[in-house]
Amino acid sequence: MSAPDPASAAQPGGTAAAWPGHCLCGHVRYELTAPPLTCYACHCTDCQRRTGGAMRLVMWVHRSAVQVTLGTPVLLEFDGAGGRPRRSRACARCDTRLWAEPPNQPELAMLFPGTLENPRAFEPVAHLWLRSALPWTLIPPGAVRYDTQPEDPHELIRLWRAARAADRLP
Ligand SMILES: [Zn+2]
Numbered sequence: 001m002s003a004p005d006p007a008s009a010a011q012p013g014g015t016a017a018a019w020p021g022h023c024l025c026g027h028v029r030y031e032l033t034a035p036p037l038t039c040y041a042c043h044c045t046d047c048q049r050r051t052g053g054a055m056r057l058v059m060w061v062h063r064s065a066v067q068v069t070l071g072t073p074v075l076l077e078f079d080g081a082g083g084r085p086r087r088s089r090a091c092a093r094c095d096t097r098l099w100a101e102p103p104n105q106p107e108l109a110m111l112f113p114g115t116l117e118n119p120r121a122f123e124p125v126a127h128l129w130l131r132s133a134l135p136w137t138l139i140p141p142g143a144v145r146y147d148t149q150p151e152d153p154h155e156l157i158r159l160w161r162a163a164r165a166a167d168r169l170p
């Protein structure tokens with residue numbers, strides 16, 4: 001794990017280290033300026049449909065820690081499964097989804113960590129909704145697994161903190 005830790009890399013009077021990210025075409029660039037709260041993989045059918053893939057990587061971050069440095073991501077608003085309102089930010093040119101802004105959690109953003117320049121720095125701490133995982137999906141041995149999702153979502157933050165404490169994550 002070689003990514004800098006903004007907490008320890010902060011300079012007095014200077015700026016903290018940041019994890020840069022961008023969309024596919026480069027029209028929108030951003031920086032994540034604080035460590036994430038958690039990162040997990042979700043294999044639910046909504047995430048499969050939404051990404052067109054086998055799973056979605058989800059990274060919870062403070063919304064104030066996502067700083068747009070180039071361009072303007074558009075705001076997409078729609079009702080998801082069960083009529084739940086969803087909002088996400090995307091590049092209008094290349095259609096890359098960058099992060100979601102859940103209306104009921106104004107302080108949080110759900111970053112799509114594949115848009116970071118170094119997504120390898122962040123390994124998901126848990127795999128959710130394995131009940132609907134595609135049959136050929138390989139889950140790393142030792143990964144924390146949920147048939148659906150944890151009853152208390154804070155469990156995902158606790159798992160992340162434990163992994164950071166064990167020096168496995170930035
Ligand atoms: Zn783009």
Ligand SMILES: [Zn+2]
Pocket residue numbers: 042043044045046047048056129
């Ligand atoms: Zn999901």
